[in-house]
Amino acid sequence: NAGVTQTPKFRVLKTGQSMTLLCAQDMNHEYMYWYRQDPGMGLRLIHYSVGEGTTAKGEVPDGYNVSRLKKQNFLLGLESAAPSQTSVYFCATGKGLNTEAFFGQGTRLTVV
């Protein structure tokens, strides 16, 4: 039982390159979330999904796209990476309303 798995764990991109971060869960949870965390700050919600085929914007969605084609996977895409997107990205999943969320171990992304 792996829980929430993020791929990759580390990545360095050049400005303008694109990439996709994968979040996979084996807990059959409906809700999935993508957060970013910058130094000295709390986590900020980028996008989230309340079920397969659905996505919605969070606090800081600009420059990112997401897809939830399968219930167990939530993909975060950067179409044209910028240095301001250098951050640690966390994925989380949740069973439903008024339940806790479970977080992955993060993806450290550097854009140069």
Add this chain to the structure above:
Amino acid sequence: DAKTTQPPSMDCAEGRAANLPCNHSTISGNEYVYWYRQIHSQGPQYIIHGLKNNETNEMASLIITEDRKSSTLILPHATLRDTAVYYCIVRVGGTGNQFYFGTGTSLTVIP
């Protein structure tokens, strides 16, 4: 959306109880209070949550005031491994069930 206010940092002696306060004066009647912690740069770890009654589990106790405008997370016997950033979060209502994190309290447990 209900916001939370926490002190930026606290110290606690090892073996003593750590009491972490949180103000959430604009909380709505159906919003829960959640506590998470983050050790180093790991993913946040769930600790406890509650609506209006006090709650206790194997990790901590959560005390919510009667007017629900503030709460306290209690770690009964703090250890060095409890050194972390602790986040108090009020769950946003609606369909998204999102968690919005503030900057939290950095707790240092001192030997």
